[in-house]
Amino acid sequence: MEWLVPVLIVVALVVLIGIYLWATYNSLVQLNVRVDEAWSGITVQLTRRADLIPNLIETVKGYAAHEKAVFENVTRARAETLSAAGPGAAGIAEGHLQQALRSLFAVAEAYPQLQASHNFLQLQHAFVDTEDKVQAARRLYNGGVRDFNTKIKVFPNNMFARGLGFTEREFFEVADSGAVSAPPRVQF
Template sequence: MTAVIVLIVILALLVVYGVAQYNGLVSLRRQTQNAFGQIDVQLKRRYDLIPNLVETVKGYMKHEQDTLEKVIQARNQAMAARGVGEKAAAESQLSSVLGGIMAISESYPELRSNQNMLSLQEELKSTENKISFARQYYNDIVTAYNTRIESFPSSIFATSGGFKPQELFEIEDAIQRENVKVQF
């Protein structure tokens, strides 16, 4: 009788442990989804600023229509991107063309002193910082999640529960890893 009770207690502890492992994995998966959502919030903020930037510089940069069109095109592609890898690639492209428009705008002294441009510069700088922090948080959570699903014994529960590794939000091109310079 004592052996049966011990066996029942051991089985109960194993079930509780299994439930705790599974719930921990679910929690981390939800945190990765939330962290990616926070990146999207900040990227949306950036997307909303870009048309204002283009409108502000349009009058000053009449000879740079091609650059302005590239910015809008890159913004639209970034907004349409889905998934972590596709989003990261589109954001790399957008950062690159934004850097180009910022570099060209330095050639226009009147534009550099425009109050709207100064305000947009500050907003973009703030947004770039928030995007950077959101990416870092996402990558930290994804690393914890991926480590958990690959570590024993939680890997047993991850495999049986259908938990799949998540992609890190990485920028491929080393040049594009640099922050966009928004100084006028």
């Protein structure tokens, strides 16, 4: 009968460790899914913005047809944004697009008739709204990545999280922070 107490203690410890591992695994899965969902939100907003760009280009083109290089740069940056796979590539593409859009809006500022155009003003408002949504989606994604990465790194989760297939996620950061430190000016 003396052996029963140590066996019960060992069984209780194994059960407690099993419950802890089960709960931690489930919370890591939930955080991982939230990060995936947040990334999906970013891609939706980036696509929405990319869909606005051709209309914006065509509107500006009607007033400034001689600015061919600007339009080509914006189109190239738009394509790069749409084809970016993952936060790192999207961050680089985001920097390129911000620079190209800054040039496009600089061209638009030179044409007072364009600034008064109803279509341009509608596109401007839609673009500003989308930019706000991109930033909100980016904050949500980076917050989810922060929570997920923290959960993986804390003790004792760091001892088994990688063994269960969980690895740190990448933040969505713009590679050239100068490119977005002064976002495109869209107020005319």
